[in-house]
Amino acid sequence: MKGSIVLLGLSMLAACTSVTGVNSRQDGHLSVTSRARWDIVSWNRIRSAGFKEAQAYCGKQHKEMHAVEVHSEGLRGVTTQTVEVIFDCI
Template sequence: MKGFVLLFGVSFLSACTSVTAVNSRQDGHLTVTSRARWDIVSWNRVRTAGLHKAEDYCEKQKKQLHTVEIHSEGLHGVTTQTVEVIFDCI
């Protein structure tokens, strides 16, 4: 039962955010943007979703994630939160 509740909770939280595909920037870094689908989602959850996408991308290339910058916009409970993760795979 606990496993089902945990799986449901993780599924619900993943439905709360959307994450773009990994894109290449002109300066040679990679970027991914995550957004909250609802205003009640925490900044930390939105940031974590973007970082996981970046980490998965690097792991598929058998490299490690190196975070260059993290930018955020929005206010919790007021506006939709957006987090851009700029990174390299080294």
């Protein structure tokens, strides 16, 4: 029973954010943007989702992710929160 509750909780947390695909930027870096689907999601969870996507992208290329910049926008409970991670695979 406890295992089912934990699994349900993790599934709900994963559904709290959406992440774009990796995009190439004009300056040669890559970027990914993560957004909160609900107002109750913390900035750290949104940031973490973006970093995980960037790390997975670089991992598929057998490289490591190097964060160049992180931009955030929005206010929890007031406006939609977004985090853009700009990175390179080295």
